[in-house]
Amino acid sequence: MNNFATTLGIFPNFNVLQPNLQIFAEHGVKGVYEEGNYYINACDTEFGELKSYLLSRLLRDPYCDAKQEKMDFISIIR
Numbered sequence: 001m002n003n004f005a006t007t008l009g010i011f012p013n014f015n016v017l018q019p020n021l022q023i024f025a026e027h028g029v030k031g032v033y034e035e036g037n038y039y040i041n042a043c044d045t046e047f048g049e050l051k052s053y054l055l056s057r058l059l060r061d062p063y064c065d066a067k068q069e070k071m072d073f074i075s076i077i078r
Contacts, residue, residue, distance in 0.1 A: 012046065014051070014054070017051075017054065017055060017058055017066075018058055018062065018066045021058050021059065021062040022062045022063065024062070025062045025063075032059060034055045034059070049073075049077075050070065050073055050074075053069070053073045054066065054069055054070060054073070057069045
C-alpha cells in the first residue's frame, strides 16, 4: 500500500510483510505484486534495498526466518 499524499514519507510496514504473505500463501493466492521505494535515489526513507531484499526472500518462502534474512542482508552490504 502506498500513501500518495506523502509519497516521500516513511511507511513502516516491515512487521506485517511476512504475516501478510503467509496469509496469502495459506489461501492459495497465485501471485502477489509488491511495490518498492520508487524514489529510492531521491529519498531512501524506509531502507528500500532491505525491504526489496526481504520481500524477494519472503515471496520465495513466506515461512523463512525473516530476522535471519535481515541479518544476512546486513552482512552482505558491510
